[in-house]
Amino acid sequence: MRDRRAERRESTRAEILDAAWEQVREHGLAALSLRDVARSVGMQPPSLYSYFDSKNAIYDAMYAQGARECVEAQQALKPLPDDQLEALKALLHFFVEFCAADFARYQLLFQRTIPGFEPSPESFKISEDNLAEIGEMLARSGVTDPGSLDLLTALGTGLADQQISNDPGGDRWIRLIDEAVEMFYEHITKKAKKPSKGRRTR
Amino acid sequence: MRDRRAERRESTRAEILDAAWEQVREHGLAALSLRDVARSVGMQPPSLYSYFDSKNAIYDAMYAQGARECVEAQQALKPLPDDQLEALKALLHFFVEFCAADFARYQLLFQRTIPGFEPSPESFKISEDNLAEIGEMLARSGVTDPGSLDLLTALGTGLADQQISNDPGGDRWIRLIDEAVEMFYEHITKKAKKPSKGRRTR
DNA sequence: CGGACTATCTAACATAGTTAGGAGTATCGA
DNA sequence: TCGATACTCCTAACTATGTTAGATAGTCCG
Structure with a gap:
C-alpha cells in the first residue's frame, strides 16, 4: 500500500x-x-x-491553512439573512471576530509582516476566491459601487485591526460593529436616492 | 570642548x-x-x-523618530478649521497620508511586527501624548463620547491600512476620506439629537 | 533476497546579533 | 606639557539561525 x-x-x-x-x-x-x-x-x-522546501514554504502552507479556515468560517454564515442590513452586520461580525480570534493568523493573512514572504499563487487564490465571494454577498446586500465597497472594507479592517491590536480578548470594537454598519447602510441608501455625481459640497 | x-x-x-x-x-x-x-x-x-545598546534600541530610536515626525506633521495642521466637519476631514487626511507616506514607518509605529520589540516608555510617551492631543482636537470638533471616538479611529486606521496595503502610491482610499467623514459626521450629529439609550432598533 | 526509494541523521556553511578585549586617539586635570 | 582617562573602533569569537551535502538506516516491491 x-x-x-x-x-x-x-x-x-x-x-x-x-x-x-x-x-x-x-x-x-x-x-x-x-x-x-x-x-x-x-x-x-x-x-x-x-x-x-524552506521556511517560507511553511509560512505558505500556514497561509493556505488560515485562508481555508476563513472560507470555512464564512460558509457557516450561509444562508445570509434576507434583510440587507442584517446581512451586512453578519458579514462584518464574521470578519472582525475571525481576525480577533488569532493575532498570528491575522498578521499572516492580512499584513505584510515577513520580509521575503509572499503567498504562492495557489495559496493566494484561496484568499482571492474568498474575497470574490464576499464581494458577491455584499452585492446581494445592496453594496454595489466600488467606492462603497472600499469604504466598507476600510471599516471592517479598521474595526478588526483596532480590536485585535488594542483590546485582544475583549469586545470593545466588536460592540461597535452594528452601529458602524447602520451608519454605513444609511449612508449608501441615502446616496442611492440622490445620485448627485458632481459633488457640490464645499 | x-x-x-x-x-x-x-x-x-x-x-x-x-x-x-x-x-x-x-x-x-x-x-x-x-x-x-x-x-x-x-x-x-x-x-x-x-x-x-542593541538592535531593538535602534528600532526604539526609529520609533521615537517616527513618532516625532507624526507630531510635527500634525502641528502643521494648526489652526484647524472652525467648521467641525472640515476639521475632521483635515485630521483624517493627515493621518491617512502620514501612514501612506512610509510603509516601514507605518509598520513600526502602528503594527506589532517585530517579536521582542516594544517601544520604550519614553518613546511610547511621544505617541501617547500625540494621541491625547488628537483626542482633544476631536473633542473640539464635536466627537466626545468614547464609542464615536473608537468608531472614527477604526475608520481612520482602516482607510490608512487599505490605502498603504493595497494601493501604495495611489489615492484610492484617500479619495474616500471626505465621504467617510461626512458619513461619520452625519451619524454622530443624528445620534446627538435623539440620544435613545436603550436601542430599540430591531 | 536485491534494489530502489525515503526518511532521517550528522557535519558543515553562511549569516545573524552580540560580547570580550585590545589598539589607537582625543580630552582633561595637574 | 604630561600622564591619566574616556571614548571609538577594531578583530576575534560565541551562539543561533536557515540551509545544503552526504551518509545511514529502514521500508517497500519485484
Missing part, C-alpha cells in the same frame, strides 16, 4: 504545521524558528526539508 | 538611523540587518554598539 506512506507523510506535515502555529502564537509570527519546530516534533532541523 | 564630542556622537547616531531607515524602506521593517547598516556607514558591526 503506497497510500500508507502518503498518509503518514501528510500527517507529519500536519504535525509540523501544528507545531509551527503553536510557536507563532506563543512568540510572534516572525519569530518562527525551524529548529524549535523540529525539536517539538522530535526531529533534527534538516529533516523538516523532506516536508517543506 | 566636550560639546564637540557629543555633537559628533549625535551626528553619527543620526547617520546610523538614516542608514537603518533606508534599509528598512528597501527590504522591509523586520529585515533590518546591523551588519548592512554598519557597512553602509563605514563601520564594523560591533562598533554600532557604542551608539546603540
Whole structure:
C-alpha cells in the first residue's frame, strides 16, 4: 500500500504545521524558528526539508491553512439573512471576530509582516476566491459601487485591526460593529436616492 | 570642548538611523540587518554598539523618530478649521497620508511586527501624548463620547491600512476620506439629537 | 533476497546579533 | 606639557539561525 506512506507523510506535515502555529502564537509570527519546530516534533532541523522546501514554504502552507479556515468560517454564515442590513452586520461580525480570534493568523493573512514572504499563487487564490465571494454577498446586500465597497472594507479592517491590536480578548470594537454598519447602510441608501455625481459640497 | 564630542556622537547616531531607515524602506521593517547598516556607514558591526545598546534600541530610536515626525506633521495642521466637519476631514487626511507616506514607518509605529520589540516608555510617551492631543482636537470638533471616538479611529486606521496595503502610491482610499467623514459626521450629529439609550432598533 | 526509494541523521556553511578585549586617539586635570 | 582617562573602533569569537551535502538506516516491491 503506497497510500500508507502518503498518509503518514501528510500527517507529519500536519504535525509540523501544528507545531509551527503553536510557536507563532506563543512568540510572534516572525519569530518562527525551524529548529524549535523540529525539536517539538522530535526531529533534527534538516529533516523538516523532506516536508517543506524552506521556511517560507511553511509560512505558505500556514497561509493556505488560515485562508481555508476563513472560507470555512464564512460558509457557516450561509444562508445570509434576507434583510440587507442584517446581512451586512453578519458579514462584518464574521470578519472582525475571525481576525480577533488569532493575532498570528491575522498578521499572516492580512499584513505584510515577513520580509521575503509572499503567498504562492495557489495559496493566494484561496484568499482571492474568498474575497470574490464576499464581494458577491455584499452585492446581494445592496453594496454595489466600488467606492462603497472600499469604504466598507476600510471599516471592517479598521474595526478588526483596532480590536485585535488594542483590546485582544475583549469586545470593545466588536460592540461597535452594528452601529458602524447602520451608519454605513444609511449612508449608501441615502446616496442611492440622490445620485448627485458632481459633488457640490464645499 | 566636550560639546564637540557629543555633537559628533549625535551626528553619527543620526547617520546610523538614516542608514537603518533606508534599509528598512528597501527590504522591509523586520529585515533590518546591523551588519548592512554598519557597512553602509563605514563601520564594523560591533562598533554600532557604542551608539546603540542593541538592535531593538535602534528600532526604539526609529520609533521615537517616527513618532516625532507624526507630531510635527500634525502641528502643521494648526489652526484647524472652525467648521467641525472640515476639521475632521483635515485630521483624517493627515493621518491617512502620514501612514501612506512610509510603509516601514507605518509598520513600526502602528503594527506589532517585530517579536521582542516594544517601544520604550519614553518613546511610547511621544505617541501617547500625540494621541491625547488628537483626542482633544476631536473633542473640539464635536466627537466626545468614547464609542464615536473608537468608531472614527477604526475608520481612520482602516482607510490608512487599505490605502498603504493595497494601493501604495495611489489615492484610492484617500479619495474616500471626505465621504467617510461626512458619513461619520452625519451619524454622530443624528445620534446627538435623539440620544435613545436603550436601542430599540430591531 | 536485491534494489530502489525515503526518511532521517550528522557535519558543515553562511549569516545573524552580540560580547570580550585590545589598539589607537582625543580630552582633561595637574 | 604630561600622564591619566574616556571614548571609538577594531578583530576575534560565541551562539543561533536557515540551509545544503552526504551518509545511514529502514521500508517497500519485484
